[in-house]
Amino acid sequence: xxxxxxxxxxxxxxxxxxxxxxxxxxxxxxxxxxxxxxxxxxxxxxxxxxxxxxxxxxxxxxxxxxxxxxxxxxxxxxxxxxxxxxxxxxxxxxxxxxxxxxxxxxxxxxxxxxxxxxxxxxxxxxxxxxxxxxxxxxxxxxxxxxxxxxxxxxxxxxxxxxxxxxxxxxxxxxxxxxxxxxxxxxxxxxxxxxxxxxxxxxxxxxxxxxxxxxxxxxxxxxxxxxxxxxxxxxxxxxxxxxxxxxxxxxxxxxxxxxxxxxxxxxxxxxxxxxxxxxxxxxxxxxxxxxxxxxxxxxxxxxxxxxxxxxxxxxxxxxxxxxxxxxxxxxxxxxxxxxxxxxxxxxxxxxxxxxxxxxxxxxxxxxxxxxxxxxxxxxxxxxxxxxxxxxxxxxxxxxxxxxxxxxxxxxxxxxxx
Amino acid sequence: xxxxxxxxxxxxxxxxxxxxxxxxxxxxxxxxxxxxxxxxxxxxxxxxxxxxxxxxxxxxxxxxxxxxxxxxxxxxxxxxxxxxxxxxxxxxxxxxxxxxxxxxxxxxxxxxxxxxxxxxxxxxxxxxxxxxxxxxxxxxxxxxxxxxxxxxxxxxxxxxxxxxxxxxxxxxxxxxxxxxxxxxxxxxxxxxxxxxxxxxxxxxxxxxxxxxxxxxxxxxxxxxxxxxxxxxxxxxxxxxxxxxxxxxxxxxxxxxxxxxxxxxxxxxxxxxxxxxxxxxxxxxxxxxxxxxxxxxxxxxxxxxxxxxxxxxxxxxxxxxxxxxxxxxxxxxxxxxxxxxxxxxxxxxxxxxxxxxxxxxxxxxxxxxxxxxxxxxxxxxxxxxxxxxxxxxxxxxxxxxxxxxxxxxxxx
Numbered sequence: 026x027x028x029x030x031x032x033x034x035x036x037x038x039x040x041x042x043x044x045x046x047x048x049x050x051x052x053x054x055x056x057x058x059x060x061x062x063x064x065x066x067x068x069x070x071x072x073x074x075x076x077x078x079x080x081x082x083x084x085x086x087x088x089x090x091x092x093x094x095x096x097x098x099x100x101x102x103x104x105x106x107x108x109x110x111x112x113x114x115x116x117x118x119x120x121x122x123x124x125x126x127x128x129x130x131x132x133x134x135x136x137x138x139x140x141x142x143x144x145x146x147x148x149x150x151x152x153x154x155x156x157x158x159x160x161x162x163x164x165x166x167x168x169x170x171x172x173x174x175x176x177x178x179x180x181x182x183x184x185x186x187x188x189x190x191x192x193x194x195x196x197x198x199x200x201x202x203x204x205x206x207x208x209x210x211x212x213x214x215x216x217x218x219x220x221x222x223x224x225x226x227x228x229x230x231x232x233x234x235x236x237x238x239x240x241x242x243x244x245x246x247x248x249x250x251x252x253x254x255x256x257x258x259x260x261x262x263x264x265x266x267x268x269x270x271x272x273x274x275x276x277x278x279x280x281x282x283x284x285x286x287x288x289x290x291x292x293x294x295x296x297x298x299x300x301x302x303x304x305x306x307x308x309x310x311x312x313x314x315x316x317x318x319x320x321x322x323x324x325x326x327x328x329x330x331x332x333x334x335x336x337x338x339x340x341x342x343x344x345x346x347x348x349x350x351x352x353x354x355x356x357x358x359x360x361x362x363x364x365x366x367x368x369x370x371x372x373x374x375x376x377x378x379x380x381x382x383x384x385x386x387x388x389x390x391x392x393x394x395x396x397x398x399x400x401x402x403x404x405x406x407x408x409x410x411x412x413x414x415x416x417x418x419x420x421x422x423x424x425x426x427x428x429x430x431x432x433x434x435x436x437x438x439x440x441x
Numbered sequence: 442x443x444x445x446x447x448x449x450x451x452x453x454x455x456x457x458x459x460x461x462x463x464x465x466x467x468x469x470x471x472x473x474x475x476x477x478x479x480x481x482x483x484x485x486x487x488x489x490x491x492x493x494x495x496x497x498x499x500x501x502x503x504x505x506x507x508x509x510x511x512x513x514x515x516x517x518x519x520x521x522x523x524x525x526x527x528x529x530x531x532x533x534x535x536x537x538x539x540x541x542x543x544x545x546x547x548x549x550x551x552x553x554x555x556x557x558x559x560x561x562x563x564x565x566x567x568x569x570x571x572x573x574x575x576x577x578x579x580x581x582x583x584x585x586x587x588x589x590x591x592x593x594x595x596x597x598x599x600x601x602x603x604x605x606x607x608x609x610x611x612x613x614x615x616x617x618x619x620x621x622x623x624x625x626x627x628x629x630x631x632x633x634x635x636x637x638x639x640x641x642x643x644x645x646x647x648x649x650x651x652x653x654x655x656x657x658x659x660x661x662x663x664x665x666x667x668x669x670x671x672x673x674x675x676x677x678x679x680x681x682x683x684x685x686x687x688x689x690x691x692x693x694x695x696x697x698x699x700x701x702x703x704x705x706x707x708x709x710x711x712x713x714x715x716x717x718x719x720x721x722x723x724x725x726x727x728x729x730x731x732x733x734x735x736x737x738x739x740x741x742x743x744x745x746x747x748x749x750x751x752x753x754x755x756x757x758x759x760x761x762x763x764x765x766x767x768x769x770x771x772x773x774x775x776x777x778x779x780x781x782x783x784x785x786x787x788x789x790x791x792x793x794x795x796x797x798x799x800x801x802x803x804x805x806x807x808x809x810x811x812x813x814x815x816x817x818x819x820x821x822x823x824x825x826x827x828x829x830x831x832x833x834x835x836x837x838x839x840x841x842x843x844x845x846x847x848x849x850x851x852x
Contacts, residue, residue, distance in 0.1 A: 032729055059758070064517030065466045216469055278465040294777070303514035304756030322756035324696030324714035329720075330729070346516065 039337030041068030043410025050436025052298035073281020079148030079422025144184025385414035461488035534658030553622025583794030738845025
């Protein structure tokens with residue numbers, strides 16, 4: 026029995042970057058908005074910076090300058106549909122973050138190079154202040170802490186100058202492993218370490234341990250775990266060390282990703298939106314339109330009548346798409362038509378990843394799903410983020426830009 | 442050991458462990474991990490150790506899982522982590538024997554019945570520091586842990602004085618032990634609110650749902666209670682009556698845990714699960730359907746609403762919050778906190794009370810930030826724990842709704 030009244034104007038399915046941005050846009054435009062997802066969204070597994078366009082025939086210095094040429098070569102790419110929405114979406118995330126105490130820096134004008142725990146430099150556009158570095162001539166002290174395995178300082182310090190040389194930058198790096206303070210003896214993932222860094226006494230002990238090793242270092246690089254709740258942890262460490270301190274993203278759980286998620290959720294709630302972590306959602310489509318949404322609640326489904334639906338369920342990794350054994354791709358939430366992989370899968374993991382990269386749901390400029398004839402497949406529904414076809418997110422380093430830009434359009438269209 | 446086949450059964454709960462991709466989302470959601478080093482976390486205790494559970498119990502740390510379910514809700518691939526943990530705990534106690542303490546704190550129904558006739562004496566005893574110190578030493582029940590007060594008059598006696606409407610839709614009320622024996626006023630408020638919306642409330646014969654036994658590792662007793670309650674509620678369900686409940690942990694047992702923790706596959710269990718509604722879920726659903734007009738109410742209070750962990754596991758959002766927000770004059774904020782720490786009977790145990798308090802710090806911080814007049818929470822043990830931690834009055838939201846609607850009716 027479908028509900029007769031509409032409790033929500035917009036239901037967004039998916040709690041990752043795209044879902045939270047789409048929900049925020051819809052809620053700020055006055056729509057009663059619910060963002061629901063099966064489990065936590067993907068941000069806690071990502072690095073917390075926003076990649077827009079990192080590679081296109083080599084390193085992209087300025088996404089803004091590169092984009093026109095990029096989309097003319099790739100008319101099927103989501104960026105070919107979103108136009109000015111990309112810059113607006115980045116500004117929205119930056120401003121929502123600032124409002125919630127999260128300092129993100131950057132704009133479409135140029136890419137930053139973010140150092141990782143593996144000593145690589147990845148091009149990213151909107152980055153946490155704690156990852157922003159001016160690299161030319163940088164002298165880095167990479168500091169690990171005993172027991173935290175996800176930053177091996179020697180690896181990072183060895184690799185960082187090599188990575189920098191690849192971009193014609195001269196960077197020097199040294200490694201130090203602190204035996205003291207030994208953080209909590211167990212549970213030493215990034216989140217547990219970050220909870221230690223929330224405490225001023227722990228930071229002071231780290232600073233005491235580091236001071237003898239500083240020498241001529243201009244930068245101190247630590248695991249991207251410098252506090253969960255205390256946004257003053259990094260400035261505090263910088264004051265204690267009299268050096269700039271940066272965070273190196275490493276394995277999940279990602280603390281910078283968690284901070285971004287919490288900031289966007291906070292902004293969403295402040296705008297009157299609701300979030301629901303747990304139940305999977307199914308979109309019931311009848312006669313080419315959205316009839317209702319069913320949440321897989323305990324005991325019995327919860328049917329929601331809804332004005333518009335935004336699908337931000339992710340791609341193959343996020344669960345929004347499913348690859349069948351015969352090579353067909355299934356969209357899991359509303360049964361939308363999806364573009365299958367083209368050509369041969371190849372042999373190596375990388376070839377397979379590239380083969381699967383562009384699969385997904387094809388959309389029009391309003392983020393409405395299209396069938397194989399280019400007609401709107403389902404009315405009342407908009408798609409965004411990893412679900413969309415046509416982008417090689419890992420190869421281009423474009424996942425977050427695609428998510429934000431398409432989510433902004435989807436959120437607007439759902440409230441149009 | 443025929444009664445224990447469900448632990449070894451390869452049902453979809455056990456198989457869900459294979460969906461773990463080690464993404465650590467469960468660990469980021471777990472409120473117990475940051476509060477103690479004694480618990481290795483949901484990923485380790487759930488899907489990883491599940492590999493080794495074909496034979497004898499292999500670990501004891503899983504007993505530090507509070508069963509709040511945050512891990513199951515956080516999992517993006519559908520691993521039923523908390524359910525795996527509950528089963529693993531039961532296997533430990535199957536082997537070692539369930540301690541007297543666990544059986545005692547599980548026996549909310551028996552205690553409620555025994556305590557009622559001697560309520561004043563029993564309450565004085567529970568309030569006595571000496572008696573509590575003794576209970577901690579002998580039984581392992583934390584002396585500071587919040588316990589309910591016995592009530593001389595149970596829910597049935599209290600309801601005898603409520604004049605219900607003679608016609609209208611009928612529902613069956615599943616009140617749970619806390620409302621049945623300790624806080625009958627919650628049930629009275631529920632009946633009054635439902636009556637006010639033209640709904641007649643029947644109270645079928647009912648026993649404890651068995652949930653405390655499930656979370657204390659005594660599946661044998663838990664299953665006995667579960668089977669009995671399903672038998673007791675089934676006639677109402679078959680007559681087409683929704684089962685409406687005010688205890689969100691007990692109703693979660695009906696909706697999910699009989700099947701997913703105890704492994705009860707009987708169709709009758711599914712029938713009862715499908716008919717069960719939290720009282721606010723019921724009101725919200727009927728109003729969405731246009732079958733019920735929610736009566737207005739006025740409540741000049743600043744309310745912090747805390748959706749208990751087990752309500753979150755229903756996957757229905759926070760219907761009580763949505764209803765309370767509609768009351769005139771009310772300033773309502775959600776806690777956005779995963780768990781208050783007590784998690785049913787977890788925090789009553791001497792070795793876990795400190796953990797429960799540390800988990801509860803997030804909620805206490807929210808109280809200090811928002812400075813509400815009172816806290817609203819749908820689950821009884823959470824209410825007692827939050828009241829003890831904050832010193833604030835803590836009410837079931839149905840009491841507030843009843844109060845608010847009554848305020849508008851008064852001449």
